[in-house]
Amino acid sequence: MEITDLTPAERRVWDAFPLGERVDFRADPDEDVSAGAGWESGRTLRAEVLAALLLRGDTPAVRGRVAGLNVKGARITGKLDLKYAVVEHAVRLRGCWFERKPLLYGARLRALVLSDSVLPGLTAATVSVDISLRLSCCRITGPVRLQGARIAGGLFLQRAVIGDPGAPEEAAEPALQFNHADIGTDVIAMDLTVHGQTRVNGATVGGQVNLDGARLHAPGGIALHAETLIIGTDLRARGLQARGMVNLTGARVPGQAYFAYARLINPGGTALRASSCVIGEMWLRRCDPVEGDVNLRRSQFDMLHVSPQTWPERIRIDGLTYRTLAPHLPAEQRLPALEREESGYLPYAYEQLAGAYRTAGDEAAARTVQLAKLRRHRRTLPRHARLWGLLQDATVGYGFRPLRAAGWLLALLTTGAIAYGIHPPRALKTGEAPDFNAVFYTLDLLVPIIGFGQEAAFAPAGWYQWLSYLLIVTGWVLATTAAAGVSRSLQRQ
Structure with a gap:
């Protein structure tokens, strides 16, 4: 790319790059980026020019300044192809409209900021980012591929909208993918909206995953696929709305899995699958009744916070272990949930509930649970063998x-x-x-x-x-x- 081939808009960006200065093409700070296809040519940048600028090896050093690409409100045409590239400078393209999805597969970047932009997709599998990756407030109609990414800092997705709500349900590719990614600090995704599956299975997050107020839409499918997810602190999902299964099988969360006020909707299927998990505190506080099955088999919770009204008609709790149960309610309000176990009579479930009451110091409630267990067991016996139990009960x-x-x-x-x-x-x-x-x-x-x-x-x-x-x-x-x-x-x- 010759410097003489640059348009005036590209020349502004080229000259500002060594200084790290921002080039702002916006006509109005509140303009609608989704209308970027119709922006005038005076704010159009060719993706190949940006790639050449980022990959040039002779960027002049300016004393006291840090070079970097900092553009706002541009219309970027062509494909930004940085596949396998090593980019030593921060890339900030905020409020931009992209004609084609950027290709960052296997790239090594200092920092990548695409906040407030509109993109047809993002291909950045196995990307390495030294600082952070920001997709806040983006509107991305195609899949976001970040599987295997290595981000030393955080991944920011708050208020982003990903996926096409009009896409057919049989579309196989997940809308948001950062499965098997390694995030050094946090995943911040408050008020995120995803049309399609969010796949994060096998990912490792050093801090918290924050999905407060997120809306994950995959009706009849898997809204959140987070098998074997490892989180350093908490999984926050206060007010989460998930249409489709939330799958946390094998997840490890030492702090809280906080689903207070969440709506889990997957009628006719499993709405929440958190089997074989190890979680410090599992919060389902003040949730609407779950629409779909709940599977907590073989999981271990230090504390389980769930109201009886939250349980659906069918639950799977075989092997579920918890030390304390909140809120503290009379045993008569907790026992009906054990009748909803799909496998039928599970002695261990009654023993676990009785143990939780003993931990709370409520021996009377523990005895009530033990009595209910024996009565439930009696119903499994042959008719002629129930007489002795009836006598002992009466x-x-x-x-x-x-x-x-x-x-x-x-x-x-x-x-x-x-x-x-x-x-x-x-x-x-x-x-x-x-x-x-x-x-x-x-x-x-x-x-x-x-x-x-x-x-x-x-x-x-x-x-x-x-x-x-x-x-x-x-x-x-x-x-x-x-x-x-x-x-x-x-x-x-």
Whole structure:
């Protein structure tokens, strides 16, 4: 490229480059960049001129100035081809309209700023950036390819709009790709809008990923594909709207995965898949009811914050481990969610919930969960095997409601004492029998082993004899079920 071939607009950029000065072609600071195709020729730059400027090896050094490409409001025609290039200067093309998508595959750059620009796409797989890559407020209709990128600083995508909402749903290529990328600090993407899949699986982010207020649209597909994502601090997604699956399988987040106020929508499929994850705190606080299944199998959370109303009709929690559960609610409000497990009865899910209540110091709620577990287990048994469980439940609540046995005992004791007090049984040996006591006679019938000498001395007749048989049998049943329940409770402790 000869300097004599430059247009006046290109000459301005060429002369400003050694000084690092900004060249602003805007007619109005608030102009609509999407109308850049119709901008006049006086603000048009050829991409090949910009590439030649960035790759020239004889840039004159100006004392006290740092050379760099700094352009605002230009119409860039042709393809900016920096494939495999090594660019030693910062590239700032803000508020520009690109005729063709830049090609930065395998390039090494100091910094790249394309904020507020309109592009038909960006091909920058395996790009290396020493400082940061900024796509804030961009409108990019085609795919953004950053897979395998190495960015020492941050990736900025806030308020960007990526993808074509009118593209057919069967389009295979994800709209935003930085899978297997290595981001040194943060991914800042508040209010990001993506039409199509956002693929970040296998990426490593040294700081946080911030998707607060983002809108990810991939109806019927995968809105966020983040398998094995590794984050240094937090995954923030407050107010996220995801139409399609949010897939966090195998992700590692030592801090918070913060989905408060999020809307997860994928009816007929899985809305949230966070299986085999290791996350410090999983927040689903004040979310709308999830439209679609939730899969948390084999994940480990230090704290899980979710309201019962957030759970969908079907969940998968086999192997889910959490230490604490928030907000702290009565066990009766938490138990219905365990009935929604797709696999049916899972003893571990009940044990995990009971353990969370014990961690919170709520032993009563933990016992309620254990009782619910045994009742749920009883429903899995054959019909003939449920009778013994029903007896234990009705009498002592499987050992978790020991006062029930006392209530039954008191009711039977009262019945027997009244019946035999009105009609005392005859003495077996007149003159040798002790004085009759209706209360202790009834206790003799009810309580096995212990004897007060009343049962052996008197013999009821008629229906009173049948009452004595009922009291004896009931006493043995109460004693046996109480012993079984207490034994189970002691073993558990």
